[in-house]
Amino acid sequence: MKYKEIFNDNDKRIIKEIMNIMVPENEEIEAAGDKGLFNEMEKIFFDSEVHVNSFRRILDAIHLNIDVRLSGSFFSLTKENKIEILKNLEKNMYDEFQILKESIFGTYYSDNEVLKKIGWDNDFINKTEAKENVWNPKILEKVKKIEPFWKKI
Amino acid sequence: MKNNIDYIVIGAGASGSAFAWKMSKSGAKVVCIEQGEYIKNNQYPLDKKDIEVSALKDWNWNPNVRKNKFDYPIDNSNSPIHPLMYSSVGGSTLHYTAHTPRFHPSDFKVKTMDNISSDWPISYYDLEKFYDENDEIMLCSGISGDPANPPRSKRPLGPIPLGKDGEIIASAFDKLHWHWWPSDSYVNSDDFKNNWKFYGSHALMDRSSISSTDQNYLKQAIKLGTKIITNSRVNKIILENNYKARGVQYIKDGKEHLIEGKNIVLASNAIGTPRILLMSATKNHENGIGNSSGILGKNLMFHPYSFIRGVLPGNNKFFYGPNANILMSQQFYETDQNKDFYRGFTLQMVRNNGPAFTAIELDWGDNHHNEFKRSFGNTVGFSIIAEDLPEETNFISLDNKNLDSDGLPGISVNYNLSTNSRKILDFAMRKTREVLIQAGAEILYETPLMRYAGWHLMGTARMGNDPKNSVTNKFGRLHDVENIYIVDGSLFVTSASVNPTPTIQALALYVAENLIKGEI
Numbered sequence: 322m323k324y325k326e327i328f329n330d331n332d333k334r335i336i337k338e339i340m341n342i343m344v345p346e347n348e349e350i351e352a353a354g355d356k357g358l359f360n361e362m363e364k365i366f367f368d369s370e371v372h373v374n375s376f377r378r379i380l381d382a383i384h385l386n387i388d389v390r391l392s393g394s395f396f397s398l399t400k401e402n403k404i405e406i407l408k409n410l411e412k413n414m415y416d417e418f419q420i421l422k423e424s425i426f427g428t429y430y431s432d433n434e435v436l437k438k439i440g441w442d443n444d445f446i447n448k449t450e451a452k453e454n455v456w457n458p459k460i461l462e463k464v465k466k467i468e469p470f471w472k473k474i
Numbered sequence: 475m476k477n478n479i480d481y482i483v484i485g486a487g488a489s490g491s492a493f494a495w496k497m498s499k500s501g502a503k504v505v506c507i508e509q510g511e512y513i514k515n516n517q518y519p520l521d522k523k524d525i526e527v528s529a530l531k532d533w534n535w536n537p538n539v540r541k542n543k544f545d546y547p548i549d550n551s552n553s554p555i556h557p558l559m560y561s562s563v564g565g566s567t568l569h570y571t572a573h574t575p576r577f578h579p580s581d582f583k584v585k586t587m588d589n590i591s592s593d594w595p596i597s598y599y600d601l602e603k604f605y606d607e608n609d610e611i612m613l614c615s616g617i618s619g620d621p622a623n624p625p626r627s628k629r630p631l632g633p634i635p636l637g638k639d640g641e642i643i644a645s646a647f648d649k650l651h652w653h654w655w656p657s658d659s660y661v662n663s664d665d666f667k668n669n670w671k672f673y674g675s676h677a678l679m680d681r682s683s684i685s686s687t688d689q690n691y692l693k694q695a696i697k698l699g700t701k702i703i704t705n706s707r708v709n710k711i712i713l714e715n716n717y718k719a720r721g722v723q724y725i726k727d728g729k730e731h732l733i734e735g736k737n738i739v740l741a742s743n744a745i746g747t748p749r750i751l752l753m754s755a756t757k758n759h760e761n762g763i764g765n766s767s768g769i770l771g772k773n774l775m776f777h778p779y780s781f782i783r784g785v786l787p788g789n790n791k792f793f794y795g796p797n798a799n800i801l802m803s804q805q806f807y808e809t810d811q812n813k814d815f816y817r818g819f820t821l822q823m824v825r826n827n828g829p830a831f832t833a834i835e836l837d838w839g840d841n842h843h844n845e846f847k848r849s850f851g852n853t854v855g856f857s858i859i860a861e862d863l864p865e866e867t868n869f870i871s872l873d874n875k876n877l878d879s880d881g882l883p884g885i886s887v888n889y890n891l892s893t894n895s896r897k898i899l900d901f902a903m904r905k906t907r908e909v910l911i912q913a914g915a916e917i918l919y920e921t922p923l924m925r926y927a928g929w930h931l932m933g934t935a936r937m938g939n940d941p942k943n944s945v946t947n948k949f950g951r952l953h954d955v956e957n958i959y960i961v962d963g964s965l966f967v968t969s970a971s972v973n974p975t976p977t978i979q980a981l982a983l984y985v986a987e988n989l990i991k992g993e994i
Contacts, residue, residue, distance in 0.1 A: 343838035365527055371539050423530045423834055430830040441829050454635040463648040467621040472580045
């Protein structure tokens with residue numbers, strides 16, 4: 322299943338808007354949708370039927386939302402209204418929303434600029450932390466004084 | 475296929491591998507049929523930036539998200555907890571945290587002690603030497619002397635360092651005068667200093683340092699003669715007569731094959747095993763093989779989990795080390811007559827995740843970046859793992875609407891959290907807050923019941939002495955058919971409140987040894 326057959330331009334705009342709401346700008350880094358991460362998300366997640374279907378169901382629920390229908394489009398709503406719709410979807414479509422959330426954050430926190438900003442460096446952790454961690458036998462001194470309390474049966 | 479196979483083992487995961495090894499060592503001819511394939515070390519997403527993405531997608535714990543061709547569909551719409559598993563040579567040991575505590579003696583005797591549920595037909599002491607044997611083969615890291623558990627043999631490997639965060643939590647327990655102890659773990663502590671790499675997603679962190687049964691059991695079993703047939707899904711056990719099996723039918727590359735053997739051993743976990751027995755129904759076993767009691771598939775137990783995470787002050791980098799096998803507390807493990815619930819829980823410390831998994835646990839929206847900055851690298855969490863008591867109203871059944879890639883029925887899970895489990899979790903959350911506050915942490919968030927946490931599958935073909943209320947005898951042999959055995963978590967009568975893998979493997983070794991001795 323290819324996402325291009327599933328998501329039209331309007332759907333993509335809505336997804337980008339959701340990305341912007343969920344992961345807003347962070348100082349000099351743009352919000353997730355404005356940063357162009359939809360295309361990355363497409364590459365990473367949209368070869369998966371489960372992911373595509375979850376996004377599809379979320380989008381359908383947005384299109385069917387009474388506020389969206391009354392105002393004409395998702396984009397006509399205030400940011401507060403959009404957040405309220407998303408919060409309701411999170412409650413009522415938990416599994417689908419979880420997939421959406423995982424896809425957005427999974428994409429955002431794979432981005433080099435973002436990883437640099439948060440200081441995430443696997444190699445650094447592996448090289449430095451490993452040297453500092455040693456087993457400290459003194460840590461058991463107090464707990465060893467507890468009388469055995471398992472029940473023999 | 476006509477041959478002289480002694481044991482056809484269905485499933486090459488935690489239990490099937492242990493059973494196959496022990497039987498092959500005794501000289502028996504063993505064939506293991508596995509629906510999945512071999513996973514090579516270079517198939518793991520190591521040294522890749524996208525390790526967290528892999529854990530969300532192709533390596534997701536949830537088969538309904540992962541959707542490998544080896545997975546079968548599971549309808550979770552009637553369960554607040556979703557079953558998780560992995561299908562491959564090595565099974566879920568390729569995909570677990572390797573936290574490996576044992577059951578307590580009391581876990582086998584809850585009827586005698588608390589007048590609830592049922593006793594197991596065996597005791598802790600029947601399994602003790604098999605726990606030891608398994609710990610040796612799986613290379614358990616840890617330290618003896620835990621006052622909450624019976625004395626045990628020297629751990630094959632020393633304990634894994636607790637880390638600064640672990641020591642903060644240990645001190646908090648000390649101040650409360652509560653029990654805690656470094657976790658037993660099938661993670662190689664010898665690798666810790668120089669070889670171990672951590673990538674921020676525990677299920678997939680350095681696999682070469684985590685024991686799994688494809689490496690620790692099956693390599694040796696294969697040298698001893700075990701044959702593994704991969705990419706093959708058993709769809710039916712074939713009976714010779716009402717009381718004896720002749721072999722199994724399996725599907726490989728879309729074609730059905732028959733393999734005959736003297737004994738059939740089910741090792742496909744507490745969902746996969748009853749699935750095969752239910753699919754094998756015949757005219758004289760119309761509700762499935764081994765189901766004269768009517769309880770096959772019933773008494774499904776998960777471990778209901780709550781989760782609480784706190785944040786410690788400062789700009790810490792509490793990342794390094796195992797994610798969930800650091801230390802545990804069993805202060806509230808046993809039944810306390812002064813409380814309004816039976817049995818208890820284990821508190822399992824959980825370390826920081828990598829960035830994506832950290833973010834997923836936090837709120838989205840305007841406050842996200844502040845919350846992320848405050849918590850990333852600074853958190854300490856607790857999984858609360860409650861004992862789940864068996865209930866016949868919690869069960870799995872075949873789902874003929876959702877089929878797997880071979881056209882076989884999926885599974886429907888029907889499960890409700892019991893009042894007792896809810897009471898345990900509510901009490902445990904209050905106590906966990908005390909630990910975190912004692913440690914100087916602020917509560918970041920609380921999850922009263924974790925949805926995607928059905929890692930531990932138990933109880934759907936329980937062992938027992940009475941064929942009216944159990945599926946197998948105390949040696950894992952079906953009451954109804956003389957040469958079919960079960961060696962996985964389906965056998966569990968109760969669930970304890972610890973990770974079940976060592977107990978599953980000890981049971982497999984126990985069944986094997988009794989077969990070798992001719993005790994069964």
